[in-house]
Amino acid sequence: MLDVTDKKILNILSKDARAPLKQIGNECNMSPTAVHLRVKKLEEQKIITGSKSVIDTYLLGYQTQSFIGIYFNKANIYRKVSQALYKIDEVVECNYTTGNFSLLVKVICKDNKHLTEVLSNKIQTIDGVARTETFICLEQTFTREIEF
Template sequence: MIDQTDRKILNILSKDAKASLKELGNACNMSPTAVHLRLKKLEDQKIVTGSKSLIDTYQLGYQTQSFIGIYFNKANIYRTVSKALLEIDEVVECNYTTGNFSLLIKVVCRDNKHLTEVLSNKIQTIDGVARTETFICLEQTFTREIEF
């Protein structure tokens, strides 16, 4: 189980993965060594599984972000299709869902032409994919982690 101090550490790290042990310690009234031990415990429990930097893909020329619903032509192919999608660099997120489609994926492309190529030549050619429904994101208003 995690306590309030663990939650505070997790909330800080969810906003700034580069927060130093000293910064975490100051926020929690603990020594950096004590924070390190808590982080090790959270990692051992698989609550913390890594850290990442957020990269503004738009600034790097990837200006089309879309969400694509994938419909299967037969049941029980979720894992096979998911593995094939993992091989497509432009697919940055994959979710098995309820509702009209079986998978909802997030795709990042340079432009609409690039998106069309990814859809036609990579996603729609996967065995078991019956059809897709694409939603182009006009603006990402915000993204955040949940508070603990």
């Protein structure tokens, strides 16, 4: 489905979504117009579904990042709980998992007091949440997209 050039374009864009078409073209030995057509095709195929800016939340005062394992009191409430979690601004990622937890969510808060409020007043009050287990992140060593 994807050729070597498509994969190279995806790798470049995954590192810098604002990379100029000319730069991508130089790295792929093609014109900016040809790159534009390739990117448009990847968007039409839903392989590229958007772009994003990486924001340093720590510099904006959100200095506590945590991962919270959520246990359900019933097995069939995944969608309902996920929808409720989506409404909580501090929850930035939600994953349905195997293992001990039903869900594993990533939460970003200003500090530990803010995290306590989010846990006590928002997450743990969701109907169907039996209990939670919280892991505070001391440092995010790196984050990246997979290479193709």
